[in-house]
Amino acid sequence: AQSVTQLDSQVPVFEEAPVELRCNYSSSVSVYLFWYVQYPNQGLQLLLKYLSGSTLVKGINGFEAEFNKSQTSFHLRKPSVHISDTAEYFCAVSDRGGGAQKLVFGQGTRLTINP
């Protein structure tokens, strides 16, 4: 079984500042890793995913994340945030097996951008 821990429930930052949202996972098998963003009263939008290969993954809206196998982490970063980045961010994992590949989500991090 997998589990995901998002270490910060809320992260306030000023506009144009850098941000890092932390995610650690636990799994006994190899996993795929995802970051999703949820704007108020909306579904989830895929930001980026790590499947294999380069450990630095670039996504939409200027976000990137780095997979660190030894630290079992997949932290999300953006060098300069905008007001429009205010949203809830979810880290998720799924196993690589041939089964249902269910997603296991973290509790979410609310990113608030202040002007």
Added chain:
Amino acid sequence: GAVVSQHPSWVICKSGTSVKIECRSLDFQATTMFWYRQFPKQSLMLMATSNEGSKATYEQGVEKDKFLINHASLTLSTLTVTSAHPEDSSFYICSARVRVGLAGGDTQYFGPGTRLTVL
């Protein structure tokens, strides 16, 4: 690409009635669809996994007779909340995925959600 729609986006119903929520993959064939429930300020909780043409697999603690799931085609899954009560009020989100092994078969694409309020 990979667009998933849900209908309705919100619904208000009286206690004891049934509500059907539709989830459609608009530009791809979804072999598998998932149904989630999200309470305010919380993460998503997987309710069930549905494969086209077969019965849904429910997560532990989810009443299959209360939350009826039908995945009749490769582009449509429905969730029916039967005899709804106020405690069923929540945000219901579906996701869809192509067959594992195909390009993109590793990623779930989410619908915009349906907010259910039971009076």
